[in-house]
Amino acid sequence: MSAVSHLEFLQVGKKISVTGFLGIENFRVLLAAIHGLVHKQGYDDIVLDFSDCTAAFPGAMLPVCAACLAHQKAGVRFSLVLPTDPKLNKLFLDTNWAYLIDAAQTETLYRGYLQVPATKFVNYEEQGRLVDRVIEAVLKSVPGFAREDLEALEWCFSEITDNVLNHAKSPIGGLVQLSNRSNVRRIEFAVCDFGDGIPRTLKPSHPEIHEDYDALSWAIREGVTRDTDVGQGNGLFGSSELCSGSGGFINIQSGKGSLLKSAIGTRLRNEKIPLMGTLIDGCISYAFPGELAKALKFQVSGSDFLSLRYELEEQVPRIVVRDEVGSVGARLGAAPIRIKALNLLSMAKIEQVAVDFVGVPLISSSFADEALGKLAALLGLETFQARVQVLNANQTVVGLINRAIQQRLALPDRVIR
Structure with a gap:
């Protein structure tokens, strides 16, 4: 049995039992266990038992869902045992985590306006619909939102999800989840893929990058991209400025690298367990109208959601x-x-x-x-x-x-x- 930051898991044969708190600081342990069952022990029928899980968060669950989807494409089947805690059981169902992990589960029927359940996108049409869904959720739940802030928010989600399709080479596409915490006026989101990852993408064109966390540090600099023919390098830079400048944060995980940026500074480190693909876990505060556009630090150009959907x-x-x-x-x-x-x-x-x-x-x-x-x-x-x-x-x-x-x-x- 292993324990990391309140997470415990027990592996017996093809079954992994998760006990305790599953958060962004310890989800890599579970991914390593799944990887071992598939690639080292050769199991193609795996049971993930969350019956004793006490808490789980999007920044941890989306990488788990992405890994399961990728292994499913290779013929591995996952069976999910839902948490026994009623609220957590409902959360797994409403957020779509259950369905993404185990295809035998029912896809969520959630129709609320404060959440966008974990949703997969594999092409630009699906990406566009997802971004529109995010903006619609804000329009329906946040009174007094400034237009320039809505444009900044739309730009942020468009850029982050575009990176998945444009750079990641992810066999499953990407996953997006969003929660609007209207009581504290902030938007929490997670975007995840199972592709090449930022270090592997940036290192060939930037030989000065040696450590994976260095690659993440470079990725949030203005103008840094793997290829100027397919991007200007503003996506992660602008998104990190928007999150941290608004009073929120952005947490980027890829390869062995980990980056956390907020108003108080940036923390970089290398993890022991590598992450296939990239996770972006962020929080945007909208407590003060007009501040999101200022935090972005550059003018957003092009047609926005309102002009395309309502004004034409x-x-x-x-x-x-x-x-x-x-x-x-x-x-x-x-x-x-x-x-x-x-x-x-x-x-x-x-x-x-x-x-x-x-x-x-x-x-x-x-x-x-x-x-x-x-x-x-x-x-x-x-x-x-x-x-x-x-x-x-x-x-x-x-x-x-x-x-x-x-x-x-x-x-x-x-x-x-």
């Missing part, structure tokens, strides 16, 4: 309720409608936004109040009537919305025109 349409941009939320029967599910409408009206170059209730036969009074009653109160009735359209709502839904706005504003008259 001839018709009024629509927020289709049934596509945005999982339930119209509770107050909690309505907040994304209000927040997204407010963000679009304040950030996008549009005069109006439409809330479309197509295919929605009934909503709860609390949903109507949270989505449109509060929206009318925040905008003021005159502005609400001028800038917000309600489309395809039946008579019952219209009545519930009108009553919610009237009660919220204490108005006796009909509201929706």
